[in-house]
Amino acid sequence: xxxxxxxxxxxxxxxxxxxxxxxxxxxxxxxxxxxxxxxxxxxxxxxxxxxxxxxxxxxxxxxxxxxxxxxxxxxxxxxxxxxxxxxxxxxxxxxxxxxxxxxxxxxxxxxxxxxxxxxxxxxxxxxxxxxxxxxxxxxxxxxxxxxxxxxxxxxxxxxxxxxxxxxxxxxxxxxxxxxxxxxxxxxxxxxxxxxxxxxxxxxxxxxxxxxxxxxxxxxxxxxxxxxxxxxxxxxxxxxxxxxxxxxxxxxxxxxxxxxxxxxxxxxxxxxxxxxxxxxxxxxxxxxxxxxxxxxxxxxxxxxxxxxxxxxxxxxxxxxxxxxxxxxxxxxxxxxxxxxxxxxxxxxxxxxxxxxxxxxxxxxxxxxxxxxxxxxxxxxxxxxxxxxxxxxxxxxxxxxxxxxxxx
Numbered sequence: 001x002x003x004x005x006x007x008x009x010x011x012x013x014x015x016x017x018x019x020x021x022x023x024x025x026x027x028x029x030x031x032x033x034x035x036x037x038x039x040x041x042x043x044x045x046x047x048x049x050x051x052x053x054x055x056x057x058x059x060x061x062x063x064x065x066x067x068x069x070x071x072x073x074x075x076x077x078x079x080x081x082x083x084x085x086x087x088x089x090x091x092x093x094x095x096x097x098x099x100x101x102x103x104x105x106x107x108x109x110x111x112x113x114x115x116x117x118x119x120x121x122x123x124x125x126x127x128x129x130x131x132x133x134x135x136x137x138x139x140x141x142x143x144x145x146x147x148x149x150x151x152x153x154x155x156x157x158x159x160x161x162x163x164x165x166x167x168x169x170x171x172x173x174x175x176x177x178x179x180x181x182x183x184x185x186x187x188x189x190x191x192x193x194x195x196x197x198x199x200x201x202x203x204x205x206x207x208x209x210x211x212x213x214x215x216x217x218x219x220x221x222x223x224x225x226x227x228x229x230x231x232x233x234x235x236x237x238x239x240x241x242x243x244x245x246x247x248x249x250x251x252x253x254x255x256x257x258x259x260x261x262x263x264x265x266x267x268x269x270x271x272x273x274x275x276x277x278x279x280x281x282x283x284x285x286x287x288x289x290x291x292x293x294x295x296x297x298x299x300x301x302x303x304x305x306x307x308x309x310x311x312x313x314x315x316x317x318x319x320x321x322x323x324x325x326x327x328x329x330x331x332x333x334x335x336x337x338x339x340x341x342x343x344x345x346x347x348x349x350x351x352x353x354x355x356x357x358x359x360x361x362x363x364x365x366x367x368x369x370x371x372x373x374x375x376x377x378x379x380x381x382x383x384x385x386x387x388x389x390x391x392x393x394x395x396x397x398x399x400x401x402x403x404x405x406x
Contacts, residue, residue, distance in 0.1 A: 001108070001109075001112050001117050001118065001150075001195055001196070001198050001199070001200065001201050002108070002109040002111070002112055002117075002192075002195070002196070002228065003089070003104070003107065003108065003109075003191065003195045003239075004087075004106065004107040004108075004109070004192070004228075004234050005087035005088050005089050005107070005188040005192070006087055006088070006106075006107045006231075006234070006236075006404050007083050007084050007085070007086065007087055007088070007405075008083070008084050008088055008090060008105075008402045008403070008404070009076065009081050009082070009083045009084075009141070009403040009404075009405055010081060010082065010083075010084070010169070010170070010401060010402050010403070011041075011080060011081055011082075011400065011401065012079070012082060013169065013170055013171075015041055015080055016170045016172050016401065017172045017174075018039055018041040018042065019041050019042065019043050019075075019080060019081070019400045019401075020043065020172065020174075020180065020398040020399070020400050020401055021035070021036070021042050021043040021044045021398065021399045021400050022035070022044075022396065022398070022399070023047075023144060023396055023397065023398075023399055024047040024048055024144065024399065026396060027048070029048060029050050029051060029059065032044045032048035032051050033051040036048075036051055041075070041080050042400075043143075043399050043400025044399075045071040046068050046071045046072050046075070046139075046143055046399075046400070047068070047135075047143055047144065047399055047400075049064050049065070049067035049068040049071055050064045050067075052067055052071070053067055059131075060127075060130070060131055060134075062134075065134045065135055065137075065138035065139075066138065068135060068138055068139060068143075069139055072139055072141065072143070072403075081403070083405075084184075087188070088185065088188060089104060089105070089106050089184070089188040089191050089192070090104070090105035090106075090169070090182055090184055090185060091103070091104055091105070091160050091164060091182065091183045091184075091185055092104070092105050092180070092181070092182050092397075092401075093164065093179075093180075093181045093182075094178065094180055094395045094397070095178065095179040095181075095395075096177070096178045096246070096395040097177070099246050100244070101240050101241075101244035101245065101246065101395075102160055102164065102240070102244065103160075103238045103240035103241070103244075104156070104160065104185070104195075104238065104239045105145065105182070105236070105237070105238050105402055106191075106195075106237060106238075106239065107234035107235065107236060107404055108146070108148070108201070108234065108235055108236075108237040108239075109226070109228055109233065109234060110213060110214045110217040110226050110233045110234065111226040111227075111228055111233065112201070113210055113213075113214050113235075114214060114226060116200075116383075117199075117200055117201070118148065118200070118201050118202075118203065118210070119201070119202050119203065119380035119381065119383075120202075120203045120207055120210070120380065120385075121202070121203065121376055121379045121380045121385060121386045121390075122203075122207045122385060122388065123207075123336075123385055123388070124207050124208050124211050125208070125336065128208045129208050129211055129212060129215075132208045132209055132211070132212030133212045133215050133216060135212075136212050136213060137216050137219065139405075140232075140405060140406055141403050141405040141406065142209070142213060142235050142403065142404040142406075143399060143400075143403055144206070144209055144236070144397075144399045145206070145236040145237055145238045145397055145402070146203060146205075146206035146209050146210045146235065146236065146237040146238070147203070147204045147205035147237075147238055147393060147397055148201045148202060148203055148206075148237050148238065148239045149201065149202050149204050149239070149240050149241070149242045149245050149373065149376075149377075150201045150202065150239055150240075150242065151199075151200075151241075151242055151377070152241040152242060152243050153194060153195075153197065153241070155194035155197065156191065156194045156198070157241065159185065159187065159190055159191050160185075162186060162187075163184070163185045163186060164183060166183050166184070166186060167183075168182060168183050169182045169183060169184060170182040170401060174398075178395045180398055180401065182402070195239070200381075201237075201239060202242075202376060202377055202380045204240075204245065204391065204393050205393050205397075206237075209235070210235065210237075213235030213236075214235075216232060217230070217232050217233045217235075220232040220233075220406075221233070230406075231405075231406035232406040234404070234406070235404070236402070236403070236404040238397060242373045242374075242377065245373045245393070246393065246394055246395070247370045247371055247372065247373060247376075247392065247393060248345065248347055248370055248392045248393070248394050249346040249367065249368040249369060249371075249392065250318070250343055250344075250345060250346065250368060250389045250390060250392045251343070251344045251345075251346060251353055251365065251366060251367050251368055252326070252341060252342070252343060252344070252365070252366040252368070252389075253341070253342050253344060253353060253356045253357065253361075253362035253364070253365045253366070254326070254340055254341050254342075254362060254363060254364050254365075254366075255339075255340040255341070255342075255361070255362055255363060256340060257330065257363045257364065258329065258330045258331040262293055262294050262363075265293070265329065266293070266298075268329050269291075269300060269325065269329070272302065272303060272306055272324045272325065273289075273300040273301050273302050273303055273306070274300070274301045274303065275291075275298050275299070276298060276301070277296065277298050278296065278297065278298075279297060279298060279299030280297070280299070281297045281350040281353075281354075281367055282350065282367060283299070283317075283367060283368065283369040284299075284369075285369060286317060286369050287301060287307065287317065287369075288301050288369060289301075289317060289321060289367065289368060289369070290350070290365075290366065290367030290368075291364065291365070291366060291367075292350075292353055292357050292364065292367070293357065293363070293364045293365075295357075295358065302317075302320055302324075306320060306324060307320055312375070312378045312379045312382045312384055313379055313384050313385070313386060313387075316371060316386065316387070316390065317368055317369055317371075318368060318371065318386070318389075318390045319386075319387055321366060322335060322387050325366075326341070335387065335389075336388050342356075342362070343388075344356070344365075345392040346368075346370065346392050346394075347392065347394050350367060353365035353367060370392075371386070371390050371391050376391060
């Protein structure tokens, strides 16, 4: 795969903690407004610019993207964000509790995305894609990185370790206790050569950002084939080795039981799996699903023959749940669009599932065992797609620490 050094736009070390924000898609407008309140330097003013417009403004209105561009320009003009004098590659370490992962912040080639060297495992939704296209086009910048992984490479590891021995550009610890540290790589050309031996990268999170970058690149070159010369033919990414990735489950809650009583629903479940009342909430292993209904936890274990273990997608618990429970028993044929289902990131814990059911906002919750990194790679290599909301990656990349302008 190809990587390219770039002149990063970043906060000064003194202002980094004020600028850095959560990704745009993990908070709603109200939460973003609360987080940015009293902090004019928060990057949420760029990625969630509706917080600075009149209440009720359509989040996809042209005025929102124009405000995003103004906010980014103002931060640069005020010196809150500065641009490195020469092209750099950067090393980014995230630490959450006892887990640490260290990747390379780089520009990835749109041509690699288009020819399948950068592989994907999820479909994009048109509304979200249009939103990201408008933002990237309005900013002439990639404001948030695509989160990618690759099979471990010793040469890359050695160069990353060397960078970590130098003085960091940014080193901050957030209120959640997660630490974010960024260094410049001493030898970008060596890293570029090392990644040239990596056969493929895999999008872990950021399918809409990657697709939007590719579409804006095509718009800027008027549809011509990418030749990697234009700055807009490169997009911001962070590449982490697969062995360091941390995937949490992506759980499900369903609003109602599709006209069934709880007893009838549990009886129907017995056709596809063994139910154990009073079992622990967290699934012990693959093939087990936690079920919370009427104030009690059950363990659902798939019956023999229910799972097609030869199918890269079909053997995933999220697939079995969709095919054997959500659609036939609860009437959820399209989980991307059905408003009766909601997805809850594993970082929120089992208490959030209990709260949603106990409050009456959901009738049943399903606690999933996390998908593994090898599953993501296998599905992507087979050019298949996972069900929506299959993976939840932690810790999250912060926005605003590095921006790629073109």
